Amino acid sequence: MSNTLILLPGWGLGSAALQPLGESLRALGQLSVELVELPALTSGKPQDWLDELDARLPDDTWLGGWSLGGMLATALAARRKARCHGLVTLASNASFVARPGWPQAMSAGTFAAFHAGCKLDPAGTLKRFAMLCAQGGSEARSLGRQLQQGLGASAAAELVAGLDVLAALDNRAALAAFAGPQLHLLAERDALVPAAAAAALLELVPTGEVDVLEECSHALLLEQPQALAALIDEFIREARDD
Helix, strand or coil: CCCEEEEECCCCCCHHHHHHHHHHHHHCCCCEEEECCCCCCCCCCHHHHHHHHHHHCCCCEEEEEECHHHHHHHHHHHHHHHHEEEEEEECCCCCCECECCECCCECHHHHHHHHHHHHHCHHHHHHHHHHHHHCCCCCHHHHHHHHHHCCCCCCHHHHHHHHHHHHHCCCHHHHHHCCCCEEEEEECCCCCCCCCHHHHHHHHCCCCEEEEECCCCCCHHHHCHHHHHHHHHHHHHHHHHC
């Protein structure tokens, strides 16, 4: 089984936020970790984003990601089937926006207001988003500033397209269909992906592993990179030994 893990970042923030986790994983010596940027597309269709990722990323690896990156990794894993060795998601929901049968998500009204704000003021919306990611963290203000320093340089149309993809993705069927090992890590104080989604995720993937990290925010990968790395490393090690 491959020892390569590909990690995709969240909306608008780029791979800089993944660096501490990537370094912590590499330090453990088991995994080759690749941090990959999201597609720079103006299309809001998930299919177009998945087509690009499928063409760009190597086969026969582990796929993972944070938030939107985790949702795209999930959809790509389901598409690739045996060409994906396993799936790891961080603060990533089956559906980011609440919909019938999946209330453990952001309300449609809140998301619509955020989407409208991005069209009017993309730079300001990105900064607010960074602070939302940090909300609930033990040092939320400094964590938010850290995230803002790593903001990507995406064009406004690309940011809006990313939100369209985030709203359109519904990975319930993908999660249930993917037969490979799955690890889903959520955050207790996440202001964007409710920790209550953990129980619902476990119902979708009863043979997978779903854990909630205590006292951390949506930006858990910056707050607890070493703890996350240890959990991911152990999970992949055990999956490879099975």
